Amino acid sequence: MKYLSEYRNLEATKQYLDLIHKTATKTWNIMEICGGQTHGLVKNGIINLLPENVRMIHGPGCPVCVTPLNLIDKAVELLENGVIVCSFGDMVRVPGSKKSLLEAKANGGDLRILYSPLEAVNIAKQNPNKEVVFFAVGFETTAPANALSVLHAKKEEVKNYSILVSHVLVPPAMEGILGDEFCTIDAFLGAGHVCAIMGMKEYYPLVEKYKIPIVVTGFEPLDLVQGIYLAIQQLEKGEYKLENQYSRVVREEGNLEALKVIQSVFEVGDREWRGIGTIPDSGYVLKPAFRDYDAETKFGISSIATPENSECIAGQILKGIKKPHECPQFGKACNPSNPLGAPMVSSEGACAAYYHFSNHLN
Amino acid sequence: MNKKELGYDTINLGHGSGGLMTRELLDKIIFETFSNPYLDQKHDGSIIQIDGKMAISTDSFVVSPIFFKGGNIGDLAVNGTVNDVAMCGAQPEFLSLAFIVEEGLPIDDFVKIVETIKETADQSGVKIITGDTKVVERGKGDKIFINTTGFGKVHPKANISAKKINPGDKIIISGPIAQHGMAIMSQRDGLEFESSIESDTTNLNFLVGKLLDAFGDKIHLFRDPTRGGLASVLTEIAGDINLGINIIENQLPIDDQVAAACEMLGLDPLFVANEGIFVSIVDPTIESEMIELMQKDDKGQSAICIGEITKEHPNKVVMHSVIGGKRMVTPLLGEQLPRIC
Numbered sequence: 001m002k003y004l005s006e007y008r009n010l011e012a013t014k015q016y017l018d019l020i021h022k023t024a025t026k027t028w029n030i031m032e033i034c035g036g037q038t039h040g041l042v043k044n045g046i047i048n049l050l051p052e053n054v055r056m057i058h059g060p061g062c063p064v065c066v067t068p069l070n071l072i073d074k075a076v077e078l079l080e081n082g083v084i085v086c087s088f089g090d091m092v093r094v095p096g097s098k099k100s101l102l103e104a105k106a107n108g109g110d111l112r113i114l115y116s117p118l119e120a121v122n123i124a125k126q127n128p129n130k131e132v133v134f135f136a137v138g139f140e141t142t143a144p145a146n147a148l149s150v151l152h153a154k155k156e157e158v159k160n161y162s163i164l165v166s167h168v169l170v171p172p173a174m175e176g177i178l179g180d181e182f183c184t185i186d187a188f189l190g191a192g193h194v195c196a197i198m199g200m201k202e203y204y205p206l207v208e209k210y211k212i213p214i215v216v217t218g219f220e221p222l223d224l225v226q227g228i229y230l231a232i233q234q235l236e237k238g239e240y241k242l243e244n245q246y247s248r249v250v251r252e253e254g255n256l257e258a259l260k261v262i263q264s265v266f267e268v269g270d271r272e273w274r275g276i277g278t279i280p281d282s283g284y285v286l287k288p289a290f291r292d293y294d295a296e297t298k299f300g301i302s303s304i305a306t307p308e309n310s311e312c313i314a315g316q317i318l319k320g321i322k323k324p325h326e327c328p329q330f331g332k333a334c335n336p337s338n339p340l341g342a343p344m345v346s347s348e349g350a351c352a353a354y355y356h357f358s359n360h361l362n
Numbered sequence: 363m364n365k366k367e368l369g370y371d372t373i374n375l376g377h378g379s380g381g382l383m384t385r386e387l388l389d390k391i392i393f394e395t396f397s398n399p400y401l402d403q404k405h406d407g408s409i410i411q412i413d414g415k416m417a418i419s420t421d422s423f424v425v426s427p428i429f430f431k432g433g434n435i436g437d438l439a440v441n442g443t444v445n446d447v448a449m450c451g452a453q454p455e456f457l458s459l460a461f462i463v464e465e466g467l468p469i470d471d472f473v474k475i476v477e478t479i480k481e482t483a484d485q486s487g488v489k490i491i492t493g494d495t496k497v498v499e500r501g502k503g504d505k506i507f508i509n510t511t512g513f514g515k516v517h518p519k520a521n522i523s524a525k526k527i528n529p530g531d532k533i534i535i536s537g538p539i540a541q542h543g544m545a546i547m548s549q550r551d552g553l554e555f556e557s558s559i560e561s562d563t564t565n566l567n568f569l570v571g572k573l574l575d576a577f578g579d580k581i582h583l584f585r586d587p588t589r590g591g592l593a594s595v596l597t598e599i600a601g602d603i604n605l606g607i608n609i610i611e612n613q614l615p616i617d618d619q620v621a622a623a624c625e626m627l628g629l630d631p632l633f634v635a636n637e638g639i640f641v642s643i644v645d646p647t648i649e650s651e652m653i654e655l656m657q658k659d660d661k662g663q664s665a666i667c668i669g670e671i672t673k674e675h676p677n678k679v680v681m682h683s684v685i686g687g688k689r690m691v692t693p694l695l696g697e698q699l700p701r702i703c
Contacts, residue, residue, distance in 0.1 A: 010684060044683045044684070045682075045686075045687020046685070089628075115627070221683075336695045
C-alpha cells in the first residue's frame with residue numbers, strides 16, 4: 001500500500017532506532033499525544049526497541065477514554081427512550097455507570113454503528129417519525145464530519161436529527177498536563193491527524209511558554225521512530241522548537257475547508273475530560289444558531305451527572321503520571337472484559353494497548 | 363424450482379406448521395434437490411453404518427447479510443461443518459441440515475440457498491441425510507438461520523491432537539487471511555464500501571485428505587480460523603499446550619485490498635473471520651515438502667510457514683513485528699468494532 005508500506009520498512013526503522021540509541025545520552029520522557037500513536041508504539045513493539053533512557057509516556061489523545069461517564073449515561077438514556085443512537089464503533093463497549101451502549105442495545109435499544117455522521121442524517125431522513133442522535137465524540141479530527149452532518153441536516157430541514165457533543169481539543173489538554181505539578185515530560189510527539197485539520201499555529205505558543213520541543217508525528221513505525229529521534233535531537237542540543245515529521249499529511253495552515261466547516265457550527269467552550277475534570281476552553285460546543293441540533297438541550301438530559309469509579313486512576317494514566325501496569329487494578333480487577341475505566345476498553349486506550357500487546361513483556 | 367411452482371412468493375408460518383404446506387415445501391424443494399437413498403426414505407431420521415473412528419461436528423450459521431460477495435449462507439453452512447470435520451483429520455460423508463426461517467423470506471431466496479447447499483455439498487462429496495425446517499414469526503429471527511452437523515470417517519493415518527505438538531513444530535497456513543470477514547463487512551449496513559473482496563468460503567476436506575495421505579501423523583494439528591480469526595485460534599492452541607507460539611508478521615499472507623480495507627476500518631486482520639483456510643502445526647521435517655504439496659492445490663496456493671512452537675513464553679502467542687519488535691497476541695474480546703480514528 002502506497003504511503004504505508006514505505007513507513008513500515010525494517011531497514012529504515014532500524015536506522016532511526018540506531019540513531020536514537022547513539023544520540024540519547026540522558027534520560028528523556030517523551031509523551032505521544034495521540035492514542036493512535038500509543039497503539040502504533042505498542043503494536044509494533046517499538047517501546048522495547050528503544051534505549052532504557054528514552055521513556056515513552058502515553059498521552060490523553062484517546063477520544064473514547066476522555067469522554068466523561070455522564071455522556072455515556074446520557075446516550076444510554078436516549079437509547080432506552082426509543083431514540084435511534086448512532087455511534088462510532090469503539091464508543092459502544094465503554095461502560096457507563098450502569099451499562100454500556102452495547103448492553104442497552106441488547107435490551108432492545110436501536111443502536112447503529114457508523115463510520116460517518118452523514119449516514120446518521122440519512123437514517124433520520126428514512127425514519128421521520130423517530131429521533132436520531134449521533135454521538136459526536138472525538139478530537140479535532142472528527143469535528144469536521146460531525147459539523148458537516150449538522151449543516152446537512154439544517155440545509156435539508158431534517159428536524160429529527162441532533163448530536164450529543166463531546167468534542168475535546170488537544171492544545172488545552174497539553175497545557176493542562178504541562179501545568180500539573182507532577183509533570184515530568186521533556187518533549188511531545190504532536191498528534192499528526194489533529195494537526196492535519198488544525199494546522200501547526202496553535203502549538204508555537206506552547207513551545208515558547210513551556211520551552212518544550214513538539215514534533216508533529218505520524219502513526220506508522222517509521223513515523224514514530226523518526227519523531228522520537230527529532231525530539232531527542234532537540235533535547236540533546238538544548239533546543240525547543242515545533243517540527244513537522246508528518247509533512248506528507250500535515251500542512252502549516254491545516255485543512256482550511258475543514259476549519260471553515262468546524263467554525264461555522266462549533267465554538268470553543270469548557271469541557272469535562274474523563275479522569276481529568278473540567279478544563280476551560282478545552283472543547284467544542286454547538287453555536288447558538290445550531291442549538292436545535294444539540295441533543296442535550298433537545299431531550300433535557302444535560303443534568304445527568306455521574307461520579308467516576310474511585311478505583312480507576314485513568315486521570316493519572318491520561319496525564320502520563322503513571323503507566324498502566326503501575327495501577328494496582330491493572331490486569332486484576334480491571335481488564336478488557338471488566339474494565340473499571342475507559343483506557344482499558346478503548347482500542348486506543350493506554351491500558352488496553354498494554355494489556356493486549358505487551359503484558360508478558362513487562 | 364421457483365415461486366410459481368410453489369404458488370407462494372414468500373415463506374410463511376404455514377410452511378413450518380408440519381401440515382400440508384410443510385410437506386409441499388419439503389417435496390418440491392428439499393427432497394427434489396437433495397434426493398439420495400438415505401433421504402428418499404422420508405423417515406424421521408437416517409440409518410447409517412459406522413465402522414471405526416468417526417468425527418462429528420455441528421455448527422449454526424446466522425450470517426448477515428445472507429447473500430454476500432463470494433457466496434451465501436448456504437455455502438457457509440456446508441463448508442463450515444465440512445471443514446470442522448476435516449480439521450479432526452476425517453473425511454466428511456454425511457450432513458444433517460436444519461433451517462429456521464423467518465416468515466417473509468422470499469421463496470426465491472430460499473430456493474437459491476438450497477441450490478447452493480446442494481452444489482457445495484456435491485463439491486465436498488457429502489450427502490444431506492436428515493433435516494428440519496421451522497418457520498418463526500417476523501421479527502423473531504433474521505431471514506434464515508441454518509444448522510448443520512457433519513459426520514465422517516477419521517483418516518487411517520491421522521492422529522490429530524494438540525498433545526502431540528512439540529517445540530520446534532512449524533505453523534503452516536493455507537491461504538490469505540481476513541477475506542471472509544472483510545467481504546461481509548463491506549456489505550454491512552452503515553459500513554458499505556466499494557470493493558471486490560470476496561469471501562474465501564470453500565471446502566478444505568480433500569486437501570486435508572491429501573496431506574494426511576502424504577504425511578500422516580507428522581501432522582499434529584489442523585484448525586480453521588473462522589470466527590475470531592487467526593489470533594483467536596493461535597491463542598486457544600497456546601492456552602492448551604504448555605508451550606509458546608511465535609509468529610512472524612511479514613510472513614502472514616494477506617491480499618492488498620483486504621489489508622487496505624482493514625486499515626481503513628481500523629480492524630486488525632488477525633481477528634477477522636476466515637471461511638476457507640486452515641492452520642496446521644507440523645513436525646519440522648515435513649515443512650517444505652508439505653508447503654510444496656499444498657501450493658500445487660487450488661485451496662493451498664499461498665501456503666506458507668508463519669511461525670513455530672517454542673519453549674519460551676508458554677501459553678502465549680508472540681508476534682515478531684515487521685520492524686523487528688515483539689508484541690503479544692491476545693484473543694478477540696467481544697465483537698471487533700471499527701475505530702474512530
